[in-house]
Amino acid sequence: MSGQVSGAVSRAWPTVSVVAGREIAVKLRDKAFIFTTVFMLLLVTAATVLPVLLTQRVPDVRVAVQGDAAVEVVELAARLGAEEQETSAPQSPADLLVLTGLPAANISWVTVEPGVDVDRILEQEDVSAALLGDELTSLQLVSLREVPSELNTLVTAASAELQAAEAAARSGLTAEEFAAITQPTAPAVELLEPREEGTIPPEFIALVFAFLFYLSVLTFGMSIAQSVVEEKQSRVVELLVAAMPVRWLLAGKVLGNTIMAVGQVAVIVGAGLVGAVVAGQSALVGQLAASSGWFVLFFLLGFVMLSCLWAVGGSLASRVEELSSTTAVMQILVIVPFFAAVMPIDEGTRQVLSYVPFTAPLLMPARIVHDGVAAWEPVVAAVLVLATAVGLVLLGARLYAGSVLHTSGRLKAAQAWRGVA
Amino acid sequence: MDRELRLVGISRSFGDHVALDDVSFTVRPGRTTGFVGANGAGKTTAMRIILGVLAPDAGRVELGGEPLTLPVRARFGYMPEERGLYPKMKVADQLIYLGRVHGLDLATARRNTEALLAELGLADRADDVLHTLSLGNQQRVQVAAALVHDPILLVLDEPFSGLDPIAVDAMGALLRERAAAGVPVLFSSHQLELVERVCDDVVIIDHGRVVAAGEAQELRAARAGRRYRVRVARDGGAPLDAAALAAAVPGATVVDGGNGAAVVDLGTDGDEQALVAAALAQGALRELTPVVPTLAEIFREVVR
Numbered sequence: 001m002s003g004q005v006s007g008a009v010s011r012a013w014p015t016v017s018v019v020a021g022r023e024i025a026v027k028l029r030d031k032a033f034i035f036t037t038v039f040m041l042l043l044v045t046a047a048t049v050l051p052v053l054l055t056q057r058v059p060d061v062r063v064a065v066q067g068d069a070a071v072e073v074v075e076l077a078a079r080l081g082a083e084e085q086e087t088s089a090p091q092s093p094a095d096l097l098v099l100t101g102l103p104a105a106n107i108s109w110v111t112v113e114p115g116v117d118v119d120r121i122l123e124q125e126d127v128s129a130a131l132l133g134d135e136l137t138s139l140q141l142v143s144l145r146e147v148p149s150e151l152n153t154l155v156t157a158a159s160a161e162l163q164a165a166e167a168a169a170r171s172g173l174t175a176e177e178f179a180a181i182t183q184p185t186a187p188a189v190e191l192l193e194p195r196e197e198g199t200i201p202p203e204f205i206a207l208v209f210a211f212l213f214y215l216s217v218l219t220f221g222m223s224i225a226q227s228v229v230e231e232k233q234s235r236v237v238e239l240l241v242a243a244m245p246v247r248w249l250l251a252g253k254v255l256g257n258t259i260m261a262v263g264q265v266a267v268i269v270g271a272g273l274v275g276a277v278v279a280g281q282s283a284l285v286g287q288l289a290a291s292s293g294w295f296v297l298f299f300l301l302g303f304v305m306l307s308c309l310w311a312v313g314g315s316l317a318s319r320v321e322e323l324s325s326t327t328a329v330m331q332i333l334v335i336v337p338f339f340a341a342v343m344p345i346d347e348g349t350r351q352v353l354s355y356v357p358f359t360a361p362l363l364m365p366a367r368i369v370h371d372g373v374a375a376w377e378p379v380v381a382a383v384l385v386l387a388t389a390v391g392l393v394l395l396g397a398r399l400y401a402g403s404v405l406h407t408s409g410r411l412k413a414a415q416a417w418r419g420v421a
Numbered sequence: 422m423d424r425e426l427r428l429v430g431i432s433r434s435f436g437d438h439v440a441l442d443d444v445s446f447t448v449r450p451g452r453t454t455g456f457v458g459a460n461g462a463g464k465t466t467a468m469r470i471i472l473g474v475l476a477p478d479a480g481r482v483e484l485g486g487e488p489l490t491l492p493v494r495a496r497f498g499y500m501p502e503e504r505g506l507y508p509k510m511k512v513a514d515q516l517i518y519l520g521r522v523h524g525l526d527l528a529t530a531r532r533n534t535e536a537l538l539a540e541l542g543l544a545d546r547a548d549d550v551l552h553t554l555s556l557g558n559q560q561r562v563q564v565a566a567a568l569v570h571d572p573i574l575l576v577l578d579e580p581f582s583g584l585d586p587i588a589v590d591a592m593g594a595l596l597r598e599r600a601a602a603g604v605p606v607l608f609s610s611h612q613l614e615l616v617e618r619v620c621d622d623v624v625i626i627d628h629g630r631v632v633a634a635g636e637a638q639e640l641r642a643a644r645a646g647r648r649y650r651v652r653v654a655r656d657g658g659a660p661l662d663a664a665a666l667a668a669a670v671p672g673a674t675v676v677d678g679g680n681g682a683a684v685v686d687l688g689t690d691g692d693e694q695a696l697v698a699a700a701l702a703q704g705a706l707r708e709l710t711p712v713v714p715t716l717a718e719i720f721r722e723v724v725r
Contacts, residue, residue, distance in 0.1 A: 235505025
């Protein structure tokens with residue numbers, strides 16, 4: 001009897017790995033998979049490299065100017081635009097989201113004699129806009145279709161500053177008094193735990209992680225379900241379950257797809273990191289590497305937990321067309337945690353959800369980087385997810401075994417539990 | 422090797438429906454065993470239980486007197502009634518895969534696949550995707566799938582269905598060849614003439630019960646009973662009077678009286694000599710042979 005058991009166990013791993021190997025080979029030849037991966041790679045590369053290129057590009061704006069006040073304003077606007085270039089060194093892409101203050105710009109101008117038709121100049125000369133007016137209070141910014149936003153902002157700021165100065169002079173304020181009004185001293189900002197220079201906000205990391213998890217579970221979950229139902233539909237499953245226990249078949253599918261999911265995420269994140277290094281943001285790389293440990297662990301646990309359910313969803317269907325209805329529950333189990341992780345919800349709910357097995361894989365890592373948690377918290381959540389994963393693997397194996405040979409129509413989960421053959 | 426497969430008291434129900442009721446039979450090594458029964462008699466259920474795809478409610482399956490274990494079962498070759506392989510996978514790839522699932526290492530799986538495809542005349546289709554093959558060739562790949570891991574037992578559910586006469590002969594030869602190599606071969610069919618031609622042993626199952634089992638020839642001989650075919654040449658070419666013939670022999674009944682010959686059942690106590698005398702009384706005796714029933718006849722009789 002013991003020989004029988006050890007013989008069975010010693011065959012388990014080779015058989016499971018053969019099944020996993022087939023899953024991987026099928027995936028690697030799947031055009032849709034290759035397309036998504038390449039597309040994601042391009043997207044990530046673009047997302048890391050483009051903002052850097054964009055922030056480094058200072059727009060050149062050429063303006064036609066007519067009238068004394070207009071010349072005065074454009075001169076000041078050009079000075080403001082040039083000053084911005086010195087003070088704002090290119091930052092990380094995330095800083096784009098929180099940019100405040102004035103934009104940097106290279107403003108050059110041509111003076112137009114009074115009486116010259118400005119419309120004709122706008123049409124014929126290489127200028128983006130024309131600023132007209134002899135009085136500060138009656139300036140006109142004319143353009144053919146659109147005024148460049150940098151120009152608009154800088155001209156508005158310059159005009160405001162000049163008008164304020166004029167008003168100050170009329171009311172007899174001194175230069176100091178005027179400065180106190182227009183450039184009041186801002187309170188000193190002191191950060192007790194400052195974020196490192198050139199890093200991205202933790203919310204952003206959590207968002208990226210949630211998106212990757214969501215995408216992986218959805219695509220690979222669906223691919224597990226498909227792989228299961230294809231074997232049912234083509235009847236080959238009977239040959240397979242004659243050769244090995246159903247649990248091994250299930251394990252091989254989950255293993256193969258987990259490897260592919262983690263591999264795909266690793267390639268995509270790797271591309272992002274390489275892009276970041278190339279774009280000169282090694283600080284960001286360090287930050288990501290430091291906070292990725294829990295992400296990876298929860299990713300794995302969460303993925304395995306859900307993928308068994310996807311296999312069950314596949315085995316309840318008898319044809320590929322029925323998958324969308326049998327996997328509806330799984331889709332909800334993926335989408336709800338995703339929104340829970342992405343939407344702003346209050347602290348208490350977040351805390352609770354970070355322990356609920358289905359939302360924990362997204363919310364616990366997010367809380368780790370965002371709020372900071374006690375050392376035991378992620379461990380408890382991980383154990384809860386792991387326990388649920390084990391439970392679902394067992395449940396999945398039973399439902400799978402009970403339904404996988406039933407090839408003539410949709411099954412209800414209860415029928416699968418009873419083992420309708 | 423060369424161990425016989427034995428089913429002992431196997432029962433299995435699906436809900437209220439009893440599919441198998443105390444089924445026992447033996448599949449001997451070196452012989453082909455035909456598994457015969459009407460649709461729904463329980464053939465597929467019994468085969469699935471042998472393969473471990475289904476669990477019996479009661480009873481056991483043994484090979485060489487020992488209960489089946491996973492590693493032993495993995496070495497069984499199986500052709501399910503509902504044929505199926507991966508339609509989008511290359512022929513050689515799926516045979517190698519199935520071989521490995523059955524426990525072969527990669528090199529052996531490759532070698533066996535190559536040899537089998539050559540044997541089945543499919544060597545040039547090895548790298549073609551399965552669904553591009555003709556149905557006949559797909560069927561051959563299905564056979565290869567049952568053989569790729571050098572099985573120690575072959576179980577084939579309706580292996581002849583859908584085959585043309587030439588393919589039927591090839592399949593029959595293949596089964597005999599495997600049996601001759603010492604592998605117990607069990608196959609089901611409801612084409613009884615085929616079973617008669619191919620198999621050494623027969624198991625007849627009806628409504629979940631084994632109603633007859635044993636060597637095909639013995640079964641037929643045992644059921645032959647006291648049935649004779651009589652042909653007589655009468656003066657003036659008049660046809661044989663079958664009714665008069667039977668009437669002259671106590672206990673005899675006419676089974677078939679047409680075509681100038683009569684088939685007469687002597688019953689348990691009828692006398693052959695009386696039959697001979699009655700035949701001679703009608704004219705010159707040309708033929709008097711014992712009639713051995715075909716499997717189809719036995720089947721109709723026991724299943725009735």
